[in-house]
Amino acid sequence: MTMTRPRKVFFRRRKVCKFCADKIDYIDYKDVKLLQQFIPERSKILPRRISGTCATHQRPLQQAIKRARHLALIPFTTD
């Protein structure tokens, strides 16, 4: 174990809540473009742990996505 490998340095970007940063207070279910950023390929709701959204904004976001799904603005699933 004498070999010393140069440690790879990872720059992990600090995740910030998009809604806090952009000062979006009311998350509109009609704003498909905005919601689409939080539904990856399989159309699942992107978890907070990955998107960095704060709890205060994830809750209305989730509600908005579900409303938009009901109105067929965004899909429930894609296969």
Next chain:
Amino acid sequence: MRTYELIFIVDPRVSDEDVVTLIQEYKQMISAGGSEISTEENWGRRKLAYPIEKLTEGKYVFLGITSQNGKTSLPEVEHRMRQNDKILRYLTVRTDEDLKRAARRKPSGRGPAGTGGAGTGVMDEPVDDDLDTGDEV
């Protein structure tokens, strides 16, 4: 004062004139129930994200409703929509509470308000979803 949003999707096979009469009918019901229609938007034909009743398109109609005393005929309107086969989907949302909450949050935020805004998120960086590559020892 309460505000509501009512969106419904009409069967695309229904002609535009019939859609207008349909809207008229619902608007009459709403105003008869003691509320006002603040906005009316006809989004027209839109592709559905998934088929509803084997249809891939729908005609969207949006109504903004305000009620001064909190009394509305929305339950009746919803009931009628449920029974109408031409209505594929409908959704009523009460918005005043959420908007009020959003307005309260705004002044407390630091920095100038009104950067960004809704719908301008296209140019933003995509969310970073590959977190880490496994680093072996």
